[in-house]
Amino acid sequence: MSPTASSIPVIAVTPGGTTSTERKLIEEWVAGSDEGRGITTVLDAESGLAEELAKYGEALVVPVRVAWLPMVQRDESTSRWAELALMATPRRPASWIQRRLAARDPERQRVLTGTPALLSQLRSRHRRSAGSQAEDPADFARFVRRAATVTLDRAERSFIGDRYKVPHHVAEEIISRAEFRNQLVGIAEDIGISEKEALERASGALDELVAVQSRAAMDAFLTLMEPLHSRTWNVIADESGLDRLRELNKKYALVFLPSHRSYVDSLVLGDVLSRNDFPRNHVMGGANLRIWPLADLARRAGLVFIRRSFGDDAIYKAVVEEYFGYLLSKRFNLEWYFEGGRSRTGKLRPPRFGLLAYVAQAVTRGRVKDVYLVPASITYDRLYEVTAMAAEQEGAKKQAEGLKWLASYARSQRSTSGGNAIVRFGEPISLADRLPASDAPEDEQRIALQKVAFEVAVGINNSTPITANALLTLTLLGVRDQAQTIEQIKQVVAPILDYIERRGLPTTGLDRLRDTLGLQTVLAQLARADVVTAYDGGEETVYTIERGQHLVAAFYRNNAIHWFVTQAILELSILHVSETMPADEPLSALEIIELAWAEANRIRDQLKFEFFFPARRVFVDELRDEMDLLDPEWEGRTPTAESVLGVLTETRVLVAHRVLRSFLDAQLVVSERLALRGNDPLDRKADPDSFTEFIDECEKVGRQMLLQGRLHGPESLSRELFVSALDLMANLGLLVEDPDQGAAAERAARAMSEEAAADDSAGSDPADEGGTDSTHHDLASRREASAAYARDLVRRVRTIEAMDATIRAEVTGVTD
Incomplete structure (x- = not known):
């Protein structure tokens, strides 16, 4: 680093915590490298920086620190325990290890420089952000330290990857922001407290809320939690969608909004993102997961323990809003489960809008240009905890989370063979494109946010694949506990598989269901999980839902049930039209279609708290597509009650009673x-x-x-x-x-x-x-x-069930 022709002094600033070994390495670098030549002094941000900076009218400030490289190169086969043992992840070694590494393995260290800046530029930026604090030399020194840390982190990630992007000095930077302090002054006046008390309460809320991430803690936490999922499932991620997300993340923060079916969702998703070099998400979790003694480690790994209810605490709400705005403005990614809790039924629950509103405020108030919401689907072949959730649906008390609960959960996971865990990502959603202006009426903003949440839910559903377990439980739950042979199950499943293929729906592992051996394998897995029971004491083995396990089976069915809802509604609507057509007054084809669509929309409204439906126009288009699959010639048929009912009786399979x-x-x-x-x-x-x-x-x-x-x-x-x-x-x-x-x-x-x-x-x-x-x-x-x-x-569902039983009897030769 050479000085300019005008001989502006060049000073290096280390962000603090520099060891004597690192200081010596930096000084050697200044004396012996082309990049360091020209630096006149090296200042430590935590040792008299305010006084030193005050001596300069102008200077070029160069952030500097030592980065330590891993002892071994990490690859996909390296376990997390091996990473920790071999220091295969970047971190700062202890001082005595640094001395040995510097002497014996100089290739393990590298002196990094961040983007330099003129002292006048830094002072100008500080005045814009600090407001009334701008004249405080100590506050300016803290600002320089934070700026140095940010640019050095960016430089370090250029060669260690984005996996270790972590924030620094978060609470300090938030509390020093002029706009936030002014907001606290206004709140203090409104609730009748002093400015000092408002600042103290805000600082306390930040201490409670802010996740102070560190690389070592991230690796230690993920290593400790890995047994909860790594041996239970084979995680299969759709990595094709990650490339686009990585490009978007270079400009915008991402907010991952996954489905929530298990306690380990965030671990499974976090592992997928980490293996693909994404920075660790800030995961919003309920205070009920603050489990001693892991809570502090979890916070340092990025878990944010947030109150489930803010009540009338205006200061806490302001702190959460500012914290979200800060993280998003620094392009730190967020993650939470917007259903408000794990799904007990297997399908998506209605979304909660609270945290999403804080993200929207960051966009509408100009803290960030845009944020992209990422719908994510996490689907499991089998889940140990489904049995407990099913019991809760029958009135059992939910076990409180704690250390004893965690130990029991870990033991159960080690003994569970869960098959596959499938992670897929929906189309990212630009929040800026969907929000009204900040001065729009409150109702307009609320409705826009609801539409965004709905779009996220649809994105999750659209990325959720149909699994073999979902299809088999859909089949077996639809036959009123009548046991089925392998051939009978194949005959019922085959037309559903054809329907899925015609629609081009996302699937995983369904090819096995067309093959007798593959079907037996899936049923055997469900039997080992006590979802299905098999009786082999007769002429051939028959299968049915295990007694008392219907809610568990419904959970797996409901993972993919949304793909069949429109056809189910159409079946009920067609039946309604055939039953209500006037005998003495013929209707035109258009009138019959109008009746069917009207009834379908009515049923849609009856089920709007169970499923996520598109706008009415889109829904009618979907009905037309489904009708084309049921009867491609339907628009040209003579509109009689018999011909309308024939659309149902002549099909190969009906689903309304199953769905x-x-x-x-x-x-x-x-x-x-x-x-x-x-x-x-x-x-x-x-x-x-x-x-x-x-x-x-x-x-x-x-x-x-x-x-x-x-x-x-x-x-x-x-x-x-x-x-x-x-x-x-x-x-x-x-x-x-x-x-x-x-x-x-x-x-x-x-x-x-x-x-x-x-x-x-x-x-x-x-x-x-x-x-x-x-x-x-x-x-x-x-x-x-x-x-x-x-x-x-x-009553109509029962009629459809009887029709399907007749069709099934014709196919399998077995009547109910």
Whole structure:
């Protein structure tokens, strides 16, 4: 580094913590290298830097430090324990090791320089960011140290890779930012506390929140946690999508939003990203995972323990917002599980918007130009913890997380053969392209955020493959516990496999199901996991769902159930049209299509708290595609009740009872119990105990209905499904009396009609039963109408089930 012609002094700054060995290596580098020649002095950022900088009116500041290289080159076959033992990951050795390495292995060290900057430029940048603190020499020295650290980290990653990108001095930089301090002053005035107290509370929140990552801690944590997943699953990642993400990450921060089915999701995803040289994500986790004594190590490895509820703590909310803005502005990637918890049913849960709102604020308020959201699907062949989650759906108490729980979980994972864990990434979503301006009305911003969350959920579903286990449990759960031979299962599975191929759906391992030996292998694996039972005491082996394991089987089925929902809805709609066509008044083909599409949209609304549906226009397009698969000649057929019903009876396989029965059964239980309450309110917020008692009631009465044959199977008796059904009832205004319910229902019906017209769909939903029926103004009548519609849907599912049994009997030769 040579001085300029004007002889501006050149000073080197080490970011602090420099050992005597490193100081000697830097001085030798200054004296003996072309790059270091011209540097007049070397300053330590933690030793009198403020006073030293004050001596210069102008100078060229060159960040410098020593980087230590690994003893061995890391490759994919190197275990994490071997990495730690052999120092195969970059880190700073202890002082005594540095002395030995410098003497015996000088190739292990390299003196790095960051991007130099003029002292005047640094002072200008400091004034812009520090505000009232800009005149403080000590604050300026801290700013220079942070700037040096950032540019040196960037230089180091150019040869060790992005895997070890970590932030430094986070809390210090956040608390010194002028805009944030001004925000705290405003909050202090609003809540009646002093500025000093606001700063102290913000500093305390930062200490609680900020993950202070270190390379050694990251490697140690991942090594310690590796046994929880590495021996259980063979992880298969779609690495083709990672190349584009890597390019985007050079300009923008990424926010990974994976599906959440297991405690080890973040470990599996983190391992995939680490092996592909992505920096460690900052993973947002609930405070319930703050397990002693691992919590501190986890924080240093990038886990952010965030409160599940912020309440009215304005300072904590401001700290979280600022922390997110800081991380995103520095292009640190984030990760969290926006369902709010593990899925107990196997399908995606409704998203939570809280943390996503903080990311949106960073974009709309100009902290970052853009952020890309990355939908990610993590699908497991088998999961040990599904059994415990199924028990929770039947009312069992969830075991609290702790050291004892972790030890038990680790033992179970070592003894579990989980098959494959498949990681796939959806299309990245630009947040800037989908958000309104920062001054847009609050409702507009809220709706935009909901649409973004919906798009993420669709991206997760679209990247989720259909597994062999999902397809087999879908098949076996649809035959009312009737045991099936291998050949019978093959005959039922074959048309579904053909359907999947025609649609070009993502799959993994389905080829095995066309082969007898492959099918036997998958069934044997499910039998070892106690999901399927096999009886081989007769002429040939038969298979059925293990007694008491229906919720577990439903979990695996539901992993891929979203791919079949549109066809299931279409089947119920066609049946409805064939049953309601007037005998004395012929309808045109267009009128029949309009009736089918209208009923399909109504069922879509009935299931909107269970599945993620596209806009109505897109949904109708999907219905047309499904209809083409069911009957390519449907548009040219004579529109009679017989020909309409023939679309169903002439197909090779029906799916409505396999796909929708458990959800509609749960809605039936809830709607009937609600109807029996008459006009009595059920207010979750005002009376949470009554709400819980109602769920208990649904569970008990649902079990009676199952024994009486009114419900299809035990998978319908899920507390999570009952809660989703109550969310639907709340959306329909059926939980509490609303004086304006009649007018509200009319407005909702009119809005749906206008939306349908705008989408060129078949028209608005009929209002003769339930839903937004404006003819039933009192609560009791509307509840009974809703129950009537639920009963009709379940009746139709039973009819479809009978049709499918007839088709199956024709194929397999076995009747129910």
